[in-house]
Amino acid sequence: MSSATSGRTVPALQGTLIFTDWAFSVSATGVKSPLYYHSAYLATFHKLWSSGSFFWGSLRAGLGGGLFFASRGFREDPSQSVDSTQDLALGPSFLVNWYFLGPCYISLESLYGIRSPWSHLMLSFQDVTILSLGFQL
Amino acid sequence: MKRRSEISLIQGMWYSSCRLWITLTLCSLLTLSSPVKAQNDYHIYAAFGPLFTFPGSLRVGMNHWELGLLGYGSYGFDKIFIFDHSYYTGFGLVLGPGTSPGFYGSLGIRKELFWGLHFRGELASIGLINGFLKADGQVGLTFEF
Numbered sequence: 296m297s298s299a300t301s302g303r304t305v306p307a308l309q310g311t312l313i314f315t316d317w318a319f320s321v322s323a324t325g326v327k328s329p330l331y332y333h334s335a336y337l338a339t340f341h342k343l344w345s346s347g348s349f350f351w352g353s354l355r356a357g358l359g360g361g362l363f364f365a366s367r368g369f370r371e372d373p374s375q376s377v378d379s380t381q382d383l384a385l386g387p388s389f390l391v392n393w394y395f396l397g398p399c400y401i402s403l404e405s406l407y408g409i410r411s412p413w414s415h416l417m418l419s420f421q422d423v424t425i426l427s428l429g430f431q432l
Numbered sequence: 433m434k435r436r437s438e439i440s441l442i443q444g445m446w447y448s449s450c451r452l453w454i455t456l457t458l459c460s461l462l463t464l465s466s467p468v469k470a471q472n473d474y475h476i477y478a479a480f481g482p483l484f485t486f487p488g489s490l491r492v493g494m495n496h497w498e499l500g501l502l503g504y505g506s507y508g509f510d511k512i513f514i515f516d517h518s519y520y521t522g523f524g525l526v527l528g529p530g531t532s533p534g535f536y537g538s539l540g541i542r543k544e545l546f547w548g549l550h551f552r553g554e555l556a557s558i559g560l561i562n563g564f565l566k567a568d569g570q571v572g573l574t575f576e577f
Contacts, residue, residue: 298565305563346513346521354513356521358539389555391523391537403523403537405557405567418482418569426535426559 297324298424299335299365309402309427316343318357318390320404322425329373335365337423339388339406352395361388361406363423384408384421398431477552479572488570489556498524502536503556504566505529510536518543526558534560542574550574 297307307324318341325334341357348354363384368377390404408421474494481488481503491500491510499509502524510524522538540554552574557567 296559296561296563296565298567301563301565303563304561344515346515346523347511349511349523354521354523356513356539389521389537389539391521393523393535401535403535403557403559405537405555407555407567407569415569417484418480418488418571420568422557422567424557424559424565424567426561426565 296426297322297335297337298422299337299363300324300326300333307425307427309425309429311402311429313343313431317341318343318359320390322427330371331367331369332377333365333367335363335382335423337361337363337406337425339390339404341388341390346391349393350395352393352400355392355394357390357392359388360386361423363406363408384423386420392429394431400429400431402427402429475574475576477572477574479552479554479570481570482568488568489572498522502526502558503568503570504558506534506536506558506560508536510538512538512540514542520554522554522556526560528558528560528562529564530560530562532560532562532564534558534562534564545573548576550576 307322309322311318311320320339322337339361341359343355343357346354346356365382368379370377386407386409388406392400392402394400404425406423410421477491479489480486489501489503491498496512506526506528508524508526510522512520512522514520520540524536526534526536528534538554538556543551553571559565
């Protein structure tokens with residue numbers, strides 16, 4: 296699930312290429328109806344390290360950066376044309392992977408989009424968060 | 433007239449507290465090279481959330497485990513993993529808005545100030561299985577005893 300469609304349980308698909316201590320990940324989610332659509336994409340890279348154990352499973356954390364892009368469109372009537380808008384976010388990101396059952400893991404990944412410095416000093420970010428259930432091959 | 437002066441007083445206090453936290457953050461970031469001591473047995477953590485809402489987080493902790501409000505109306509427990517002296521990652525299980533279970537993750541910085549008091553700031557994210565996902569920043573103080 297992605298915060299791009301926050302408030303609704305919309306599935307997201309994520310693929311991650313994990314090297315020894317690096318990970319590159321891409322994910323996509325979206326919805327479409329006769330009146331609106333919303334497509335969101337996220338690409339991130341992280342430097343990984345083993346944090347320790349959390350209950351019976353191990354934990355890996357990562358710090359890096361990412362790029363987010365989303366396109367949205369809406370029309371009040373199917374006969375009208377769609378008004379579209381785009382979102383773009385670029386910034387640092389981190390992830391935490393909990394390997395709770397062998398190669399199965401839960402991943403929580405967040406991108407903090409850079410905006411005005413004043414909003415960041417107020418602890419506010421253009422955030423994109425992905426919660427995923429993964430299986431490492 | 434009186435009401436206007438009260439509002440300006442509140443605004444003044446607000447800006448003063450913001451300046452204090454910004455100063456503490458910058459001081460901690462500029463003095464990162466000195467390692468922190470090992471964490472004591474018990475600690476309390478109180479933090480501001482986005483737009484300096486309080487409490488953004490309120491936790492009690494023992495060793496590396498913490499319990500309480502982890503962020504965004506989500507209560508639960510987490511374990512912090514300290515690395516590279518002053519930094520840590522955290523992971524936990526929460527019960528969030530809508531009584532939905534979920535997960536908490538964080539990346540933070542912890543810096544000793546004085547008398548068991550530590551400055552602490554973290555990027556925290558909450559992911560609930562009902563689709564509520566949010567990431568934000570927190571700054572606060574930890575008192576270890």
